[in-house]
Amino acid sequence: MDEISPADSGGGGRVSSGKEQQAAGVGILLQIMMLVLSFVLGHVLRRKKIYIIPEASASLLIGLIVGILANISDTENSIRAWFNFHEEFFFLFLLPPIIFQSGFSLAPKPFFSNFGAIVTFAIFGTFVSSIVTGVLVYLGGLVYLMYRLPFVECLMFGALISATDPVTVLSIFQELGTDVNLYALVFGESVLNDAMAISLYRTMSMVKADPSGQNLFMVVIRFLETFFGSMSAGVGVGFTSALLFKYAGLDIDNLQNLESCLFVLFPYFSYMLAEGLGLSGIVSILFTGIVMKHYSYSNLSQSSQRFVSAFFELISSLAETFVFIYMGFDIAMEQHSWSHVGFIFFSIIFIGIARAANVFSCAYLVNLVRPSHRKIPSKHQNALWYSGLRGAMAFALALQSVHDLPEGHGQTILTATTAIVVLTVLLIGGSTGTMLEALDVVGGDSHSDSPLASVGTIVNYEENNGYVAPSYEEESSSGSKIKMKLKEFHRSATSFTALDKNYLTPFFTSQNGDEEDEAALPLASSSSEFHDNNHYSS
Numbered sequence: 192m193d194e195i196s197p198a199d200s201g202g203g204g205r206v207s208s209g210k211e212q213q214a215a216g217v218g219i220l221l222q223i224m225m226l227v228l229s230f231v232l233g234h235v236l237r238r239k240k241i242y243i244i245p246e247a248s249a250s251l252l253i254g255l256i257v258g259i260l261a262n263i264s265d266t267e268n269s270i271r272a273w274f275n276f277h278e279e280f281f282f283l284f285l286l287p288p289i290i291f292q293s294g295f296s297l298a299p300k301p302f303f304s305n306f307g308a309i310v311t312f313a314i315f316g317t318f319v320s321s322i323v324t325g326v327l328v329y330l331g332g333l334v335y336l337m338y339r340l341p342f343v344e345c346l347m348f349g350a351l352i353s354a355t356d357p358v359t360v361l362s363i364f365q366e367l368g369t370d371v372n373l374y375a376l377v378f379g380e381s382v383l384n385d386a387m388a389i390s391l392y393r394t395m396s397m398v399k400a401d402p403s404g405q406n407l408f409m410v411v412i413r414f415l416e417t418f419f420g421s422m423s424a425g426v427g428v429g430f431t432s433a434l435l436f437k438y439a440g441l442d443i444d445n446l447q448n449l450e451s452c453l454f455v456l457f458p459y460f461s462y463m464l465a466e467g468l469g470l471s472g473i474v475s476i477l478f479t480g481i482v483m484k485h486y487s488y489s490n491l492s493q494s495s496q497r498f499v500s501a502f503f504e505l506i507s508s509l510a511e512t513f514v515f516i517y518m519g520f521d522i523a524m525e526q527h528s529w530s531h532v533g534f535i536f537f538s539i540i541f542i543g544i545a546r547a548a549n550v551f552s553c554a555y556l557v558n559l560v561r562p563s564h565r566k567i568p569s570k571h572q573n574a575l576w577y578s579g580l581r582g583a584m585a586f587a588l589a590l591q592s593v594h595d596l597p598e599g600h601g602q603t604i605l606t607a608t609t610a611i612v613v614l615t616v617l618l619i620g621g622s623t624g625t626m627l628e629a630l631d632v633v634g635g636d637s638h639s640d641s642p643l644a645s646v647g648t649i650v651n652y653e654e655n656n657g658y659v660a661p662s663y664e665e666e667s668s669s670g671s672k673i674k675m676k677l678k679e680f681h682r683s684a685t686s687f688t689a690l691d692k693n694y695l696t697p698f699f700t701s702q703n704g705d706e707e708d709e710a711a712l713p714l715a716s717s718s719s720e721f722h723d724n725n726h727y728s729s
Contacts, residue, residue: 222513225253229512237366242624247358247582247616250515258523282472285510286587290473291458292507293382294480301375303688308376308557308567312575313383315556316549317353321391323545324538325349331537338534340600343399347596348604350391351589352542352611353549355381356582358511360574363624367633373571377578382481385584386474390418392588393471396595421465421474428461428475429482433699436490443492451495455502457483473584485691486699514583515616522609531603535610542611546579570630577626580615581608 232253233246244252302309325346332339340348357377364374394414432454441450458476465475488496550572558566589608593601627633 221257222516225257225516226509226512229253229516233512240366242363242366243621245358245362245616245620245623246512247515248620250512251519251613251616254516254519254521255523256519258520262523281514281587281590285514286473286583287459287462287476288503288506288510289514289583290385291476291480292503293385294477295484295503297379297382297481297484298375299485301371302379303691305372305375305379306688308553309379309383311557312376312380312549312553314387316380316553317384317387318391319552320353320545320549321346321349321388323349323548324352324541327541327544328538331541336533337537338531338603340603343395344596344600344604347392347395347399347592348538348607349545350388350395351592351604352538352581352585352608353391353545354385354388354581354584354588355579356584357381357578357580358582360578360580360623360627363627363633367624367627369627369633370571373574373632376567376571377575380575381578382477386418386422386471386477388584389471389473389588390414390421392591393417399595417471418474420468421470421472422478424465424468424470425461425475425478426482428457428464429479429487430699432457432479432483433486433490436487437699437701441492447492447495450491451498451502454483454487454491454495454499457487486696489700511583514586518586518609518612522613531606534603535607538607539611539614542579542581546576550576550579570632574627574630574632577619577623577630580620581612582616586612 229246229250232249236244236246236249325342325348328337328340328348329342329345331337332345361374361378361381364377391414394410394417397413398410435453436450441447441453458479461479462472462476464472466472488499491499554567554572554575561567585608589601589605592604595601596604624633
């Protein structure tokens with residue numbers, strides 16, 4: 192047998208390395224081509240006002256088509272090797288900018304004016320939705336309707352699938368115009384709902400990992416530790432950045448690059464700090480985004496404000512589009528547990544039931560404490576129910592469940608979650624425009640002259656945008672204990688708004704509370720479609 196000389200061996204290694212580089216280049220080129228095609232197609236769909244195929248659906252379909260073509264070609268293995276990525280890449284580079292932008296793009300006034308209702312839907316409602324979904328999935332397994340999972344794993348599935356992503360609904364709201372308070376409810380709920388879903392999932396996964404000695408009290412303590420610990424880390428980093436940009440004097444001409452660089456680094460610092468402390472980096476970076484937009488952003492120079500707004504919107508858009516492409520690609524390329532079709536089918540039904548329990552119970556509680564002219568009407572409740580699409584967060588947690596759950600259960604949950612995300616985005620997302628128009632909640636004529644037109648207003652604004660505390664004295668009801676407790680909660684939200692205006696904003700920013708950036712309102716471009724200013728004046 193002839194011996195291979197070192198030179199030959201080295202040459203073979205160089206050839207192999209060259210082929211790997213070429214394959215990597217082809218994989219990256221393919222990803223860039225799909226991203227370009229997704230953005231171009233999304234732009235065409237928006238210009239033509241074709242709402243039956245939302246941008247997220249277009250990205251999913253592109254990934255699905257490329258995956259199918261790769262499967263029937265000889266390039267399947269190389270494409271899978273270079274297109275597929277680890278969960279660490281997903282959690283470290285794709286998900287953080289999406290979540291940060293969610294918090295960073297919150298419009299302060301509509302969000303804080305509907306703060307009580309948003310917290311009710313996002314915290315209590317997500318808890319109800321998770322428990323209802325988990326219990327129904329467990330009962331479905333007991334009666335052999337679907338694949339049977341242990342009770343804790345059913346609760347984990349209920350938590351991860353309760354994370355909503357109404358990107359399609361919000362884009363249609365922006366295109367056609369809608370009530371600003373309905374937009375705030377849908378958007379605010381989806382933002383805080385992610386934090387709640389992650390905290391519930393992590394709590395259940397800890398119970399699953401160490402079931403011995405776990406009682407209800409310890410489960411509650413673990414949840415509070417995860418949620419409020421992560422929130423505190425994010426808020427603390429946000430306030431620190433606000434003070435730095437207020438007093439460091441970085442807004443002069445020759446330091447604006449440094450100012451922008453520091454602003455971009457703070458969100459990742461928040462994320463890594465929480466992860467290093469054993470908390471949730473996603474929850475932390477979400478609240479960092481909310482705080483930095485409300486306090487740090489106004490301390491930047493105008494050029495830095497324009498840059499960071501465009502930068503975060505850019506990387507968030509790229510990341511979210513890539514996630515939807517990957518989900519479509521993943522369905523075609525990966526081995527999924529499609530044998531459990533019943534699990535997918537009944538999960539979709541149970542999710543719809545749980546979403547209804549979430550929306551209508553929370554709307555009932557919110558309406559208990561609101562005067563008749565500020566109650567949430569049934570058509571807006573239906574719009575809230577219909578906007579419960581699933582997206583990147585549910586998919587990310589399902590990816591995590593593959594490692595957290597044994598015996599193929601995680602793979603079953605991943606398959607079900609991927610199918611649910613695709614079906615809700617393609618089917619429900621495609622019919623969203625028609626449904627919202629049927630509900631009469633979008634378009635220039637979506638408002639009504641009835642007293643219900645001022646739905647969701649907790650805080651009223653006069654022409655000078657000043658804060659006016661709401662009056663609850665119109666509510667001459669029986670004065671039951673539950674109503675009194677709910678009223679106290681709404682008053683506390685009102686008190687927080689006053690505290691923010693009078694103390695927090697002056698302390699953390701170089702502006703006063705009356706100089707908030709009106710451009711932050713996501714629907715500003717469609718302002719002609721909103722109600723008149725007297726919509727806020729009761």
